[in-house]
Amino acid sequence: MKLKEKYTSLKELEFVKIKSKYNKLLNNFKTYQSELKNFLIEDALNGQDICISTTYLIFDKKEHYKNKNDISKLSLLGYVTITNDSISLDSKLKEKFQEKGIIYKALPALKIGRLCVDEDYERRGLGRLILAFCIKRAAYLNKQIACRFITLDAKRNNERSKDSYHFYHKFNFQILINKNKTKEELIRQKSGTTALYLDIYHIIKKLSIC
Template structure:
């Protein structure tokens, strides 16, 4: 059994051990390569911010999962556009934060860490971004086999023909509609 209490989420550091993440399938190799070769550069040069799941007892910190976030926008069709006012319903491209990468180590999968990454991310945006800068949606180009995972946390598939057949269909989460109070962090 995994002792989830010993894990914590924090920003990536230059001396983190990025080499041990195991995802169990070659299809996920790009997620491992990004963590090893690109994540810290993107983080320090303000392209995308990476938050890593680490076990507090290990040093240097072995990374057990990560989420990478960056600015983005989403173009919605009429049926899915916000309808609060004529102004919002006329607008086409809405401000968003994109989950650029998300991965949980094979050994920890199925223990709720992926969901906790999403909950943390939504709370973080509500606390740190939405009070200061317009940001309506959380979006992700989902891998097809993770669509159900995202749907379970309230993400919706962009409803266009092209998107339904896309290898990485775009999914979105409406941060305004789902505007509950922020809860505890991971």
């Protein structure tokens, strides 16, 4: 693949659950978010072993097929860690859902615990496709068990190009308002994380899953 070519379809990617045989590849992964690299190297496999998170490593499908017997030749494009979650409804959010006839205290969700694209592959469509993979996973969960939302904690940064809130906002993720700060204060935040959610009801219905 040429340097600036974009990935446009999930068919171009291979999502593989993390296994110890990939350990050597993890050290070469590059990101300005050191916490996300540390998690990948130190915690992702264990999290999966003890059934608290599932981590998918993402490869170029053609490259993965060509080099599946020689892992050292593979480039790790990114990774995503997902787990089960629920949204607790308090104050304003509760009112919003009550208007839709939803009166429960908590609603089912899939959480994107970690999502990271290697620095060398940023802005080539991978983040968008990884989100599409997660949305598809969450939607298809409904075949067996309800899942209405995607949740995540977006990493914030002083530099707009490194502030993942703007990335998620582009894909309609909404701020999960809490008691302590207003929506405007949460948008302006320049460090830490901001809790976001996406309602996937219309996607589930469009796919006729339930």
